[in-house]
Amino acid sequence: MIRKGLFFHIGRYFILMKKVFAKPEKHKIYYQQFLKEIDNLGVNSLGIVAIISAFMGAVITIQTAYNVQNPLLPSYLIGVAARDSILLEFSSTMVALILAGKVGSSIASELGTMRVSEQIDALEIMGVNSASYLILPKILAAMVFNPFLTLVSMVVGISGGWAIGTLTEVITTQEFILGIRYAFIPYYITYGLIKTVVFAFIMTSIASYYGYYVEGGSLEVGRSSTRAVVYSSVVILMFNLILTKLLLS
Amino acid sequence: MIEVKNVTKSFAGRVVLDDISINFEQGKTNLIIGHSGSGKTVLLKCIVGLLEIDKGEILFNSTDFTRMNFKDKKEVRKQIGMLFQGGALFDSSTVEENVRFPLDMFTDMLPHEKRQRVNFCLKCVKLEKVSKLFPSEISGGMKKRVAIARAIALNPKYLLCDEPNSGLDPMTSLVIDSLIKEITEEFNITTIVNTHDMNSVMEIGDKVIFIYKGQKMWEGTKDGIFTADNQHLNDFIFASPMSKKIRSLAKGGGI
């Protein structure tokens, strides 16, 4: 890709999004694509999300336990701290960053390959709105399915914390459960889910942007999928800050 | 009919198409011939609007395609079948799904009607047997033929083929050529074929346009091509040792 300014990319990104959200030509086909993407981007990510969540939940618990080794602090606080960091930050933002790597690079390289092998041109020639046909199902699939991944991550993360906490005997099951229920604010879950939906949009749309506008050959496809991951991660972190300020203050 | 009028196209200051005007006639196979790199592919892409032209007009049945709004453009495009030089098949779909795609997208045909149409198109290119395979599982020439089947699935009014024969053996080339000619005449299509294969020129060249370094050098019929007095054209068609030999024999009255 020729080096172009930031504003060029932002402008072209919004023009692309306008094309993506044009009225679909044939709902049935879009729906089929949507189901395919749910499977491709969502269901296929369940495993990695579960594994990472279990380990992170465990690590968070051990670290918190290490930090509250003070006879004056009740040990159920370990459960409280683990719960809050998982619900507030880990299951939405961390999982989003990991998915930005997995989903983002797969979207960018898929679209990039279609671009350089003229498959996108072929769609355009037929009169198909290629941007909408290829990108809209991906964005929607992630926005619909990622909240589910986040919920899974919350449950698995907390379970991982409990498992390691009781195994290493830093906390008993009763204390952990007490901690998890102590001063529980359900809004934290809503907050995590709202962030997830926004992040899902960011990662899929930015990755699509970089894939869709690949110029050149397969070398460029690789470069653009790296760019897709880097930029969507940065934007996710920026929006994490903005959303936290908006939703939690 | 497709008319190209005074079209100029350049990439970063390098002129690739230089003030080209051509009438592509309906019901005929119009051949664009020229050396590799002379601008044939760029011309096709300009015609269908994949590349923006710098100057000039492109008329589809007398309406200017370049100035149409998005919706009208889309309507025209539904009538275009295009075969890309590299095939451009959808990797993630089988051969059958590739050919069915335009039907799924733009028609309300019933499943069995679609199946019939797909089978018919695949039969035209002699590929009924591979319908369940993916593009990565078939040969380069087969991909080309699938791409042709996909291009004709919707009975296009305009058929544009970028080197339909490259990478095919002479027998299959002949089959493809005669297929293109047949459907062109039967359905009164405006067909444009890019090629540098002289056999195709002899086989289907109702109208032949020779492009040299982005300029139109010569235009005529396949019969006029041997008596043309354009030096570049002669160099192009008599490039092979065999044709040189034949030509000298012909000149000496040996044939």
Ligand SMILES: Nc1ncnc2c1ncn2[C@@H]1O[C@H](COP(=O)(O)OP(=O)(O)OP(=O)(O)O)[C@@H](O)[C@H]1O
């Ligand atoms: N996207 C592009 N950017 C810059 N230059 C291009 C681009 N596409 C084509 N060109 C240039 O335009 C010229 C004509 O290319 P084109 O692909 O039309 O050749 P061709 O006649 O189709 O050749 P071939 O028979 O090998 O397919 C070439 O010199 C090429 O470098």
Ligand SMILES: [Mg+2]
């Ligand atoms: Mg070419």
